[in-house]
Amino acid sequence: MILLEENNRVIYETLKAKFNAAKPESVNIAAVDFDGVQYQISNPDGDKGVINLSAKMRMYEDLVAHGVQDLLKREYGDSLLDAPEEGFDVTLRFELASLPSDKEAMAKKASLLKRNCFASVFEKYFKMQEAETASDETAIVHYHEEEAVYISAQTDRVTVIFSTLFKDPDDIVIGKVFLQEFKDARKAHQQAPQVLFSYGEPPAELSGQPNLLRGDNIGYVTFVLFPRHTTPANRDNTINLIHQFRTYLHYHIKCSKAYLHSRMRSKTSEFLKVLNRAKPEAMTEKKFGVGKRV
Secondary structure, eight states: OOOOOSSOHHHHHHHHHHHTOSSOOOOEEEEEOGGGOEEEEEOGGGOTTEEEEEEEOTTHHHHHTTTHHHHHHHHHHHHHEEOOOTTOSEEEEEEGGGOOSOHHHHHHHHHTHHHHHHHHHHHHHHHHHHTTOOOSOOEEEEEETTEEEEEEEOSSOEEEEEEEEOOSHHHHHHHHHHHHHHHHHHHHOTTSOEEEEEEESOOGGGTTOTTOOOEEEEEEEEEEEOHHHHSHHHHHHHHHHHTTHHHHHHHHHHHHHHHHHHHHHHHHHHHHHHHHHHSOOOOOOOOOOTTOOO
16 A cells, blocks of 8 residues: 555646746746645746646635634735735735745645645544533535535544445445445554544434435545644644545546456456466368268
8 A cells, every 4th residue: 555645746736837937928827736635837927937736625614614724824825815816715926026936845745735725623522622622513524426525533542534425336335345444453553543433324423513425335434543643743643644544545546446457357357368278179080082882
């Protein structure tokens, strides 16, 4: 298994190249990240000396109530944050003439835009737990089509519940095996968060929540994060890992299916070779001379 990058590689590579170009170049690139996040890198009004990075996120409206705008100001400052371009939720504006000396670090930070937006809700609830403040409020973030993440804080833990939709029956089978590995891993790694999962029905913690999905192809994955996971020293790493859990899960399900298909094709090819070798040789017909009687 591999860990996916928390930043967007297309955004990072593009901005790094444009920031370090010998002279300003025009750019107009559209990209789509996991969870349907849409990006656009362009020159506003055709000005090559300025680059805008804009993003449209399904979850952005949900994050506004949890301080996403304050977090973006903290991370990028008023000098980079600009009025969102039409059709987008957030826009970063880069003046090429006034970039900092470490341009690669700036490109990396810009490529973390989705992660930093998602971090706002996690930071809020991590701080509530740190202050040992329990709350009846459960944050609901619709991060993916028909799917959501539910976050709540108690005095001794933060509970994060992902709902996920399996569109292929095979995904359910592979997903169960995959999630069981998460559950069993805690036996070997006691510092890991507790992981629970259920299918069909939402867990009891979500009782009373509206529009909960139910059905044989619906899964709920619960992470119980303890203070050791939410302390300031470990907070960033926890957010890096957990905010892309849904992507991580479905990516590895697809990889597992691709591996199984490749092995099946390989075995089929081997069986065909065996069958071809097992064919009896064609019997040659006897040739009889002309006028000879049989």
